[in-house]
Amino acid sequence: xxFGNTHNKLxxxxxxxxxxxxxxxxxxxxxxxxxxxxxxxxRDKETPSGFTLDxxxxxxxxxxxxxxxxxxxxxxxxxxxxxxxxxxxDPVIEDRHGGYKPSDKHKTDLNSDNLxxxxxxxxxxxxxxxxxxxxxxxxFCLPPHCSRGERRAIENLSIESxxxxxxxLKGKYYALKNMTDxxxxxxxxxxxxxxxxxxxxxxxxxxxxxxxxGRGIWHNDNKTFxxxxxxxxHLRVISMQKGGNMxxxxxxxxTGLTKIExxxxxxxxxxxxxxxxxxxxxxxxxLGTGLRAGVHVKLPNLSKHEKxxxxxxxxxxxxxxxxxxxxxxxxxxxxxxxxxxxxFSEVELVQMVxxxxxxxxxxxxxxxxxxxxxxxxxxxx
Amino acid sequence: MASSxxxxxSSKRHVGILSFVGGSVTAGLLLHREHVSAGAxxxxxxxxxxxxxxxxxxxxxxxxxxxxxxxxxLCDKATPSGYTLDxxxxxxxxxxxxxxxxxxxxxxxxxxxxxxxxDLLDPVIKERHNGYDPxxxxxxxxxxxxxxxxxxxxxxxxxxxxxxxxxxxxxLSLPPAxxxxxxxxxxxxxxxxxxxxxxDLTGRYxxxTQMTDxxxxxxxxxxxxxxxxxxxxxxxxxxxxxxxxARGIWHNNEKTFxxxxxxxxHTRVISMEKGGNMxxxxxxxxxxxxxxxxxxxxxxxxxxxxxxxxxxxxxxxxLGTGLRAGVHVKLPLLGKDPxxxxxxxxxxxxxxxxxxxxxxxxxxxxxxxxxxxxxQSEVQLVQTVIDGVSYLIExxxxxxxxQDIKVPPPLKQFK
Numbered sequence: 001x002x003f004g005n006t007h008n009k010l011x012x013x014x015x016x017x018x019x020x021x022x023x024x025x026x027x028x029x030x031x032x033x034x035x036x037x038x039x040x041x042x043r044d045k046e047t048p049s050g051f052t053l054d055x056x057x058x059x060x061x062x063x064x065x066x067x068x069x070x071x072x073x074x075x076x077x078x079x080x081x082x083x084x085x086x087x088x089x090d091p092v093i094e095d096r097h098g099g100y101k102p103s104d105k106h107k108t109d110l111n112s113d114n115l116x117x118x119x120x121x122x123x124x125x126x127x128x129x130x131x132x133x134x135x136x137x138x139x140f141c142l143p144p145h146c147s148r149g150e151r152r153a154i155e156n157l158s159i160e161s162x163x164x165x166x167x168x169l170k171g172k173y174y175a176l177k178n179m180t181d182x183x184x185x186x187x188x189x190x191x192x193x194x195x196x197x198x199x200x201x202x203x204x205x206x207x208x209x210x211x212x213x214g215r216g217i218w219h220n221d222n223k224t225f226x227x228x229x230x231x232x233x234h235l236r237v238i239s240m241q242k243g244g245n246m247x248x249x250x251x252x253x254x255t256g257l258t259k260i261e262x263x264x265x266x267x268x269x270x271x272x273x274x275x276x277x278x279x280x281x282x283x284x285x286x287l288g289t290g291l292r293a294g295v296h297v298k299l300p301n302l303s304k305h306e307k308x309x310x311x312x313x314x315x316x317x318x319x320x321x322x323x324x325x326x327x328x329x330x331x332x333x334x335x336x337x338x339x340x341x342x343x344f345s346e347v348e349l350v351q352m353v354x355x356x357x358x359x360x361x362x363x364x365x366x367x368x369x370x371x372x373x374x375x376x377x378x379x380x381x
Numbered sequence: 382m383a384s385s386x387x388x389x390x391s392s393k394r395h396v397g398i399l400s401f402v403g404g405s406v407t408a409g410l411l412l413h414r415e416h417v418s419a420g421a422x423x424x425x426x427x428x429x430x431x432x433x434x435x436x437x438x439x440x441x442x443x444x445x446x447x448x449x450x451x452x453x454x455l456c457d458k459a460t461p462s463g464y465t466l467d468x469x470x471x472x473x474x475x476x477x478x479x480x481x482x483x484x485x486x487x488x489x490x491x492x493x494x495x496x497x498x499x500d501l502l503d504p505v506i507k508e509r510h511n512g513y514d515p516x517x518x519x520x521x522x523x524x525x526x527x528x529x530x531x532x533x534x535x536x537x538x539x540x541x542x543x544x545x546x547x548x549x550x551x552x553l554s555l556p557p558a559x560x561x562x563x564x565x566x567x568x569x570x571x572x573x574x575x576x577x578x579x580x581d582l583t584g585r586y587x588x589x590t591q592m593t594d595x596x597x598x599x600x601x602x603x604x605x606x607x608x609x610x611x612x613x614x615x616x617x618x619x620x621x622x623x624x625x626x627a628r629g630i631w632h633n634n635e636k637t638f639x640x641x642x643x644x645x646x647h648t649r650v651i652s653m654e655k656g657g658n659m660x661x662x663x664x665x666x667x668x669x670x671x672x673x674x675x676x677x678x679x680x681x682x683x684x685x686x687x688x689x690x691x692x693x694x695x696x697x698x699x700l701g702t703g704l705r706a707g708v709h710v711k712l713p714l715l716g717k718d719p720x721x722x723x724x725x726x727x728x729x730x731x732x733x734x735x736x737x738x739x740x741x742x743x744x745x746x747x748x749x750x751x752x753x754x755x756x757q758s759e760v761q762l763v764q765t766v767i768d769g770v771s772y773l774i775e776x777x778x779x780x781x782x783x784q785d786i787k788v789p790p791p792l793k794q795f796k
């Protein structure tokens with residue numbers, strides 16, 4: 001919002017060539033796709049709430065990227081962004097999500113009964129299990145664009161709905177701007193507290209405006225179900241626990257999400273969703289399921305194997321350090337999660353993680369015993 | 382110096398902007414306070430009370446002066462080019478400030494911001510500039526360096542002398558709000574004009590996007606290169622967008638006159654040299670500024686200026702002269718004297734470390750410069766620095782000889 005919706009008409013006084021960004025040193029999905037012609041076609045458009053092309057791409061213009069890591073380089077300011085700026089978003093989505101076409105349909109499946117197994121990942125290797133996703137509330141602008149009034153309304157709606165959860169989901173909300181030092185320390189110790197974004201990828205899109213107004217953390221008394229309010233998305237929903245019972249984590253995840261959705265509906269609000277893009281979130285990389293299911297798993301031998309990267313690729317998994325994205329693995333412990341978000345259902349993605357991690361642990365055990373893993377090599381999923 | 386509206390109206394370059402703001406012949410009068418009309422109203426779904434920022438933990442001039450009533454009055458207004466109140470105050474909302482250092486907490490997106498949001502900016506200006514009231518006071522501009530008395534410091538104490546200011550190109554939005562095309566236009570206009578400088582001012586431009594590694598290293602060694610802003614005060618205001626597009630550094634061959642393009646302002650103009658000849662530094666400053674102004678006027682452009690606020694810049698703290706005249710001066714004894722701060726205060730000077738604002742003094746060397754920007758002319762402010770630094774050097778010499786020093790009486794605020 002601060003970077004220009006009311007200003008869009010001013011730009012029309014200049015030609016498209018004069019306004020077109022210099023992307024010659026850039027390496028992100030937006031820069032690959034945004035030709036001068038496309039810029040010319042889209043620059044006079046706005047979503048109904050006033051989000052413009054330059055708002056969409058600002059983060060990608062300001063962050064040229066990395067030769068090895070391909071960032072997305074654009075964000076949505078509201079649900080309509082994906083429609084009004086289709087000409088840009090469709091090829092970005094296709095590139096980012098492995099060839100997902102504008103005509104493709106995305107399947108949503110939050111029925112944890114459809115998951116096979118998953119309750120017995122070897123706890124000697126799998127230290128913890130976690131599933132996260134995001135949800136956006138239809139009718140409100142997304143974090144790059146929302147006003148303070150909207151953000152507060154999202155917070156109030158969320159608190160009201162979450163306060164109605166009961167049973168093992170019963171919990172409490174901690175507003176970032178009101179929390180006591182004691183509460184803050186506890187949340188840090190539990191590894192729950194999120195801080196003001198420092199990544200220039202997020203800052204350049206305007207998501208950190210007015211921090212910490214309207215932001216907070218809700219978690220259940222058992223500390224196994226956690227919701228972030230107004231960080232990078234309206235809601236980030238996380239189910240987690242120590243050990244390898246991914247099935248239980250996923251069941252709680254589905255139950256919790258379904259209940260939250262019902263509570264919002266009781267208040268006449270629904271989540272942003274459509275049959276092409278699934279759940280709509282701020283970053284195009286999180287469309288579809290928005291789901292990342294992962295484990296912290298000890299793979300000191302396998303991780304040194306020359307085919308480790310290839311195996312992960314075939315299993316449609318990715319590795320991260322135990323601090324999350326962009327961190328290094330410590331002590332041979334890796335964060336292993338699904339690489340995909342869109343084009344597969346929630347159940348399918350968690351199944352891939354469960355089956356994949358089981359195989360990785362089997363391989364680790366073989367290598368521990370000095371045996372070969374050649375016969376265990378997977379096919380491309 | 383004062384805007385000649387006929388030049389704006391007749392220039393073909395400005396027809397686009399005029400037709401945007403309504404095509405009215407009186408568009409030139411938009412620059413007078415009474416006639417500035419806001420642009421199209423801003424779309425709002427929530428009442429002002431739901432949007433009013435939480436400023437309870439804030440300590441900046443914007444937070445002190447932005448009452449809910451003023452917010453409600455201004456929140457649905459925009460300048461003719463579309464800049465809004467929320468954009469102007471965003472940096473102050475995002476940066477609560479420091480208990481000891483009171484920042485300004487807001488910026489202007491264009492010249493008209495100072496009119497459309499006057500209900501907030503006027504009290505902010507008054508607070509920041511020690512009581513200068515834009516509603517009933519006039520700011521004097523005086524770039525006649527011949528009026529300066531003395532101005533050659535004892536070079537056993539003064540290591541270097543420097544004068545800086547900023548200038549904005551009328552008709553183009555300021556760094557928080559400018560589009561890429563506007564920013565490129567600022568660069569084009571300024572670089573084009575600077576190419577006309579001659580004699581000791583002859584120089585060249587180094588664009589940030591195109592400089593070679595060798596050029597970059599030289600500029601770093603000369604302490605000329607500026608980098609992408611990291612201060613959240615600046616980044617939250619949107620000034621670093623599209624970096625490094627259309628940013629650059631121009632300097633003369635002698636390396637005594639330097640211009641930054643599209644950093645925190647359209648231009649920052651700096652005259653400097655080693656040693657204590659502040660008089661010559663200021664003379665070059667005035668000559669260079671006037672020459673640049675003449676060169677842009679030849680091409681149909683002018684600087685943003687009015688008699689209420691002087692030169693218009695992005696940050697309200699730099700209005701008026703936008704001038705900081707300073708020296709690096711060795712004051713090891715005086716610097717340790719408990720009366721040092723009071724002496725500086727009364728002389729209307731401020732101290733900084735030798736790395737600039739927010740740095741510490743090293744080896745007893747201080748950066749001493751004028752406190753004020755608005756309400757006194759350039760000549761007056763530079764004279765204040767000359768007289769004040771001379772006094773400080775006298776104090777240092779007295780302390781060296783074991784003699785006592787006196788705290789001078791406070792200088793009058795507005796002359």
